[in-house]
Amino acid sequence: MEVIDWIAILGALAWTPHLISLIRHWITKPKIRVIAPRYVSLGFTTYGSIFNLHLAFSVKNKDIVVSSLRIRLKHEHGEEKNFEWQGIKQEVMKMRTPDGSVMPYEKHQSVLAMKLNEKDIEERFIQFQEASFHSKKFKLESIAVKKIAYLKGEDKYDPNVFINSEEMKDLIKYTKNEFSWKTGNYHVIIELQSPEDFILIDNKYKFNLTPVDIEELEKNKNYIEHDYKNMLVPQSDEEYEPVNWSWRNPTLLKINI
Numbered sequence: 001m002e003v004i005d006w007i008a009i010l011g012a013l014a015w016t017p018h019l020i021s022l023i024r025h026w027i028t029k030p031k032i033r034v035i036a037p038r039y040v041s042l043g044f045t046t047y048g049s050i051f052n053l054h055l056a057f058s059v060k061n062k063d064i065v066v067s068s069l070r071i072r073l074k075h076e077h078g079e080e081k082n083f084e085w086q087g088i089k090q091e092v093m094k095m096r097t098p099d100g101s102v103m104p105y106e107k108h109q110s111v112l113a114m115k116l117n118e119k120d121i122e123e124r125f126i127q128f129q130e131a132s133f134h135s136k137k138f139k140l141e142s143i144a145v146k147k148i149a150y151l152k153g154e155d156k157y158d159p160n161v162f163i164n165s166e167e168m169k170d171l172i173k174y175t176k177n178e179f180s181w182k183t184g185n186y187h188v189i190i191e192l193q194s195p196e197d198f199i200l201i202d203n204k205y206k207f208n209l210t211p212v213d214i215e216e217l218e219k220n221k222n223y224i225e226h227d228y229k230n231m232l233v234p235q236s237d238e239e240y241e242p243v244n245w246s247w248r249n250p251t252l253l254k255i256n257i
Helices: 003-028 131-153 166-177 211-232
Strands: 031-035 041-045 048-060 064-066 068-075 080-096 102-109 114-116 123-130 184-193 199-201 204-209
Touching (some): 048 068, 068 123, 080 131, 123 131, 131 166, 166 211
Parallel strands (some): 031 199
Antiparallel strands (some): 031 048, 041 048, 048 123, 068 080, 068 184, 080 102, 080 123, 184 204
16 A cells, blocks of 8 residues: 555544544434324413413433423414413322322423433423513513502502503503414424434424314403403402303324425
8 A cells, every 4th residue: 555545544544433423422312202182272361372282202312301392383374473381280190089089190390491201201281372472561560560569558559440550451452462363274393492412303283273263262352351350359359250261272283294
């Protein structure tokens, strides 16, 4: 061999550990498969548009911590909505009562992070709310809370009167105007974030909302003011009455790519 050939071989060998490291990293990278149910639960309340979903995750190669989970919806006419996780309920075990019936015990989990492990496939009920709605709502709520604090300081606060104040009218009007569900097809993309690299599969779905679905969801606008009033008065107040919200459960279909 010529000297130049030996130099080329040595140069290639120098890259070998790096290539092995890259290959190992790819092979051992966590692979997350999303397992979704046949139906999704959609609503509209004083928390805005709501997207609730039972989800399970199958993990291969190694455990992984998820730091963010959100739903991206795209309507057939192009409008996009982003929903961020707000709460997680997970069934930990089932307890048998003295009468023989079975009662599930649920754990409410924070949404700071979620650990997915390779050993078990655990189902979770995850509650999502529209991110953009809450940023404006927070400002209006802060104005109302400040006014309540002022009125209490003056000993002039009456919740049954305050519900008709300009501050509450602005909050109620904003909430009602933020109704955004539409008739038609929606594409669903389930997005996860983690400090680690990972591969995500089976995370795209679709569902359809009919005119009847929209009609039923829009009925919830009629309860917005009453629900805000429930937040102002104690449960012992004669004006307090729980709201029976209308929910829709369209069929969720996986998109095969």
